[in-house]
Amino acid sequence: MEEDLILIVEDEREIAELVQDYLEAEGYKCVLAFNGVEGLELFFQLRPTVAVLDVMLPKMDGIELCRRIRGESNIPIIIMSAKKSETDKIIGLGIGADDYVTKPFSPGELVARIKAQLRRFKHLSLQKEQEQTIRYPGLEIHLKEYMVVAGGKQVELSAKEFQLLAFLAGNKGQVFSKEQLLENVWGYQHVGDANTITVYVRKLREKIEPNPSEPIYIRTVWGIGYKFEGGSL
Incomplete structure (x- = not known):
């Protein structure tokens, strides 16, 4: 100290x-x-x-x-x-x-x-x-610095990847449709843009999940959208 x-x-x-x-x-x-x-x-x-x-x-x-x-x-x-x-x-x-x-x-x-x-x-x-850091087991999201540490290592995220992750992690357990995520993170709703969320979630999983094929943070809720869990297996 x-x-x-x-x-x-x-x-x-x-x-x-x-x-x-x-x-x-x-x-x-x-x-x-x-x-x-x-x-x-x-x-x-x-x-x-x-x-x-x-x-x-x-x-x-x-x-x-x-x-x-x-x-x-x-x-x-x-x-x-x-x-x-x-x-x-x-x-x-x-x-x-x-x-x-x-x-x-x-x-x-x-x-x-x-x-x-x-x-x-x-x-x-x-x-x-x-208050400026969201922490879960194996994952830290530093809001002020726009920095993410996953598995003890800093990962590089684009601005929108970071904003999407921060929004989901700040609302743990709440299920959001793709349209709701577009509105809250991108600030608009547009028919046909929902695939944008699919692409960004896939990128995030590749960067922060220990095993992207079996995600423990960003979970899919079939037929609805996505929710963030606390990293428990």
Whole structure:
């Protein structure tokens, strides 16, 4: 697993180094910046996993820095501030921060908050990745990349082959006529074009099925059309 990198932007060196010590004791890697401009430069250079920002920073304050980072990334951002009013917290959270810690704070509490934000971020990232990938035994369809892996090997599909497979796999168990597949994948209905589906299904089976003559993914429903199964034998 790639090591998490935490960007700490704090102009008080003692506080920055104290937070760094606590985080590194927990196994995190840290990088320090002591003004907002330097913090933004390090963000673009290193692309950290989490940003911990003080509000009162020289050259560029933490609110503007938070706004700039949020415009480029959805990583967790935690703001540290001596300002304790509800208005300040609302401003910080309103411009994209995920959490707000008031000074003086317990370094242990800050570490716990960073861990919580990381868990949430990684969980949401995993959910998003799973939503963009259709998985069945022996078959992965990566929707965003237009990529298919069958039997552990990447297979080359044309755009329409991919779209047909993704549509069928995204509607597991549902039977579609050739005309319905034409309408949903090609976007039209035309008498005489149904053979197009037959040709594309044959090509797909040759590319993704372990044994195209005995398909386990794209099944024929005689007299009706096709349906997608989960690859069980």
